[in-house]
Amino acid sequence: MRDTLCRMIMSFVGEERGNRFPGDDAPYFAEPLIGFAAADDPLFTQYKAVIGSFHLTPTELAREETPPWQPATVICWALPISEETRRGNRAETTYPSRAWALTREHGEAFNAALRRQVVRFLVDAGHHAFAPQLHPAWREYPDSPVGIASSWSERHAAYAAGLGTFSLNDALITPRGIAHRLGSVVTDLAIEPSKRPWSDHRSNCLWYREGSCGACIGRCPVGALSREGHDKGICRGYVYGAVPAAVGERYGVHCTGCGLCQTKVPCEDRIPVGKVSPLAARLGEES
Template sequence: MRDALRGMIERLVRDDQGNRFAENGAPYFTEPLVGFASADDPLFTQYKSVIGTFHLTPAELAQREIPPWQPATVICWALPVSEETRRGNRAETTYPSRAWAQTRQHGEAFNASLRRQVVQFLVDAGYRAFAPQLHPAWREYPDSPVGIASSWSERHAAYAAGLGTFSLNDALITPRGIAHRLGSVVTDLAIEPTERPWSDHRSNCLWYREGSCGACIGRCPVGALTREGHDKGICRGYVYGAVPEAVGERYGVTSTGCGLCQTKVPCEDRIPAGKVSPLAGNPAAGASPAP
């Protein structure tokens, strides 16, 4: 089933027409990364301290199903944004490119469909499953102690599943880079977890690994990024307010994203090389990530 699930996700990303620009048929996303985490991984409990008590574990979400059941695995994926779309966004300095904005809206609609299709695949095979992002218990908390947060973080689930580590801008740097969309499904199918090979929860970011880079700081047009990290409030106000107001109608979307700090940076499509290896080998390995 592990191989079957990976193959199904790869096939849908490759063949599903939902993953295509309407005007030219080019894909929003390229070949996905897929990882698996144990539903009872201690990280999911730690996230209640890192993110907030409102953040729900896989077991807490499954207990809200009718009837309740015990989850075994969290299936996670990263959908890398296409090279063509990333290239266009590199040239932008204030607002995202049209292709980036369409990927944010229509590509994320495909991602939601992918979640539903993975759930249905598991149900048809005799297992129970749900997508946390689409669960009735999902909530957003705009004024939490860590800023804007929600009852399920796709980024933190992907970290638990070994797909990458966090960056200065709070996004996840995977082996295919930082420009992507994430998804997850919880199931009672037991699958061996993916190894987390990183030295710590920020080791793929050159800034945290060795104090170099910081390229994403200069890419932010509103100063939401500094050496101290990511100001979620400033970022959200721009991405969900100023940007759609400025270009949403022209691009034909209501959700635009931004992505400037995820393009024209060394981690755009890879884990950047540096003087220090990002791989495990020090006592910080597996440390609980920041919100």
């Protein structure tokens, strides 16, 4: 069932028309990365301390279902943004490229369609399933102790599923890089969890791993990034306020994203090696 599910996700991303630019055959996203986490992984409980008590575990979300049921697995994926779109965004210094903005709005609509497709596939196979991002219990908390947050974090779910680790700009660095969209579905289908082959939750980021890089700091046009991390308030004001106001109408979208700190950086499309690779760092700790 795991292999059949993965093939379905791969096929949907590769063939579905929604993963195409308007009037073009070029895709928003390349081949996805897929990972699995146990629904009862202690990380999901720990996130209540890391993110906030409002962050819901898979079990808490499943209890909101009618009737309630017991989840077994969190299915996660990363949709890498196409190389052509990333290349165009590298050249930008103030606002995102049009292709990046279209990927943020229409590509994320495709990501939502993928969530619904995975749920439908599992339900048709006789299982319970839901997408946390589309769940009625999903809430956003703009003034939480960690800044803007929500009751389900796709990034933290993806980390639990072994898809990557966190970066200085709060994004997730996967084996295919930091420029992507994430999604997840919770189900009662039991699937063996993916391994987390990292030394710690930040080991893919050169800044945290060895104190080098910091390229994303210089890519931010409004100073939302520094050696101390990511100022979510400044970032959100720019991404959801200033950028759409400046280019949204011209690009024909409401949500533009930004992505400057996710392009023209060493982790754009890979885990940067640096002086010590993440795997070598882990092997060193275990020896």
